Amino acid sequence: MAEAVERAKGKRVCKPIVYGNTATPFGFKRESDGHTHSWTVFIKPYHYEDPSVYIKKVQFKLHDSYATPTRVIEKPPFEVTETGWGEFEVQMRIYFVDSSEKPITAFHYIRLFQPIVTLPSGVQQVVAEYYDEIVFQEPT
Numbered sequence: 554m555a556e557a558v559e560r561a562k563g564k565r566v567c568k569p570i571v572y573g574n575t576a577t578p579f580g581f582k583r584e585s586d587g588h589t590h591s592w593t594v595f596i597k598p599y600h601y602e603d604p605s606v607y608i609k610k611v612q613f614k615l616h617d618s619y620a621t622p623t624r625v626i627e628k629p630p631f632e633v634t635e636t637g638w639g640e641f642e643v644q645m646r647i648y649f650v651d652s653s654e655k656p657i658t659a660f661h662y663i664r665l666f667q668p669i670v671t672l673p674s675g676v677q678q679v680v681a682e683y684y685d686e687i688v689f690q691e692p693t
């Protein structure tokens with residue numbers, strides 16, 4: 554109720570987003586660290602638009618075994634590329650250009666093995682992504 558009072562009635566702005574990860578197997582276990590895959594965790598607009606218009610930065614929290622597990626990305630693309638051998642949960646915290654908008658948190662479980670998609674190039678890749686919407690209540 555307090556928030557409703559704080560914000561004058563105004564139009565609602567919806568920003569469709571996609572978040573998730575892609576992954577590509579090395580095809581072997583790397584001798585140095587046992588890693589088997591390269592993966593990229595991301596959050597991006599669903600439509601073709603510049604996310605920096607409304608997203609200031611995104612904080613990705615990886616598994617603590619990674620060096621510097623908290624990664625802050627301050628300009629698009631809002632993504633982190635790493636290598637590894639297993640699947641685990643990543644926390645993503647989205648900070649907005651409008652500082653009156655509270656940051657929001659999403660969680661994504663890194664997938665390395667499925668679902669497999671075949672890209673137009675014929676290359677096979679794991680793509681695990683989810684659709685969501687960020688809704689802003691714009692004051693008048």
Ligand SMILES: O=C(Nc1ccc(C(=O)N2CC(c3nccs3)C2)s1)[C@@H]1CCCN1
Binds near residue numbers: 616618620638640641
């Ligand atoms: O896999 C899992 N957890 C994982 C956490 C981190 C993983 C990983 O891939 N890596 C740590 C990173 C480094 N290695 C060396 C230096 S940094 C590469 S895997 C769980 C276990 C059961 C199901 N999922």
